[in-house]
Amino acid sequence: MSKISKLFKGSSSSSSSSHYPSSSKSKHGHRSRTGPTPQEAIHKLRETEAMLAKKQDFLENKIEQEIMTAKKNGLKNKRAALQALKRKKRFEQQLTQIDGTLSTIEFQREALENANTNTEVLKTMGYAAKAIKGVHQNMDLDKIDSLMQDITESQEVAQEICDAISRPFGDAFDEDELLAELAELELEESMTNMGRVPSVPAAKLPTSKLPSTRPSQRTPSKKRAEDDDDMQMLAAWAV
Template sequence: MNLFFGKAKAKTTAKDAIYKLRETLDMLEKRQTFLESKADNELKIAKANATKNRRVALMALKKKKVFDGNIEKINGARMTIETQMMAIENANVNLETMGAMRSGAEAMKNIHGSMDINKVDATMDDIRDQMDIADEISVAISRPVGIGEDLDEDELLNELEELEQEELDAKMLETPSPAVYTPNVPRHEPERNKRIEEEDEEAELKALQASMAM
């Protein structure tokens, strides 16, 4: 504690400074609005007395000039305050960003402090080994037990070829044989022979009837 100057003044934060600047800006805006209304009123008085009372009109213009000067000063102050507020806000954003980045860096340092590259490599090697073992176990489990272990593969192939040959033979037997070409022989000769035989039989019948009649 300072015994001569009393209690030390607390540091102003960015939030407090921005809040105070906003209050001041609101006050200046209200003051400017008031002065603008006064200047407008003096202008009306000057216009109303321009031809009637030059002294009153001139006094009104002087007052308006004073009001305009104060309005100009307020505009400058407002511009300065708005610029300062923007600078403080940007600085505060930068401060928060740096704080967050610093926290992130410290967190990464703490995490990496408990890790070692050799330990990481060893862990990755263990993972690969365990994955290979799991692969081998999966293959062993999926292999059928007691099926085809003692069979001769050459013998099976020969039997398969015999079955294929039998299938081909069966298909060939089922295939219809090609039609035999038969020449178109005229049928006139057999018909003529048949007619001759019928005539001979008829002649023999008539001869028999004649002998019986005698």
């Protein structure tokens, strides 16, 4: 076991024995809490990240200062320039260690945040499952089937009422008979148009309004007599 692990083990055991005794109880009679909550751990990790980020800025500034010191002394004071470069190397090593520490802390914080999120999601899902179970406990499948049958019967009755209301009043005629009668009427109409017009009685024909043909017969006979007289006069002149 390394010295560091022994050191942390000893400090943790001493701190746990002094601050968090397993058998001790608080004033209210409850057993003391053995560890921080996820929210507290996440908050502590973020504070550590901020502190290390400030330490990074400090080391970067110190590195820049040591570089300026080495450049300033140069060949004039070789010993001071070398000391500045040695300090710069130590600061760079510390900066590299802080970068690795920050990466580890960020990974741990992200894992803890994901675990906390999953825990909250599972809690919410369990809460919702209990609510659904409670709702279903108040439901009876037999009552649901009976209710659905009642709804179906009500819909059928409503459909029958609609059919009865929409049915026309009066005598019901056979559509086939009406079509046959219509065909006979169309046949009679076509026969009439082809010339089979029914005869009209003579007694019903108007006679008083017909024009008389006697004047037209007298006119040709009178003209014929005038022509005969003209012919006789021509014959007398010829003798």
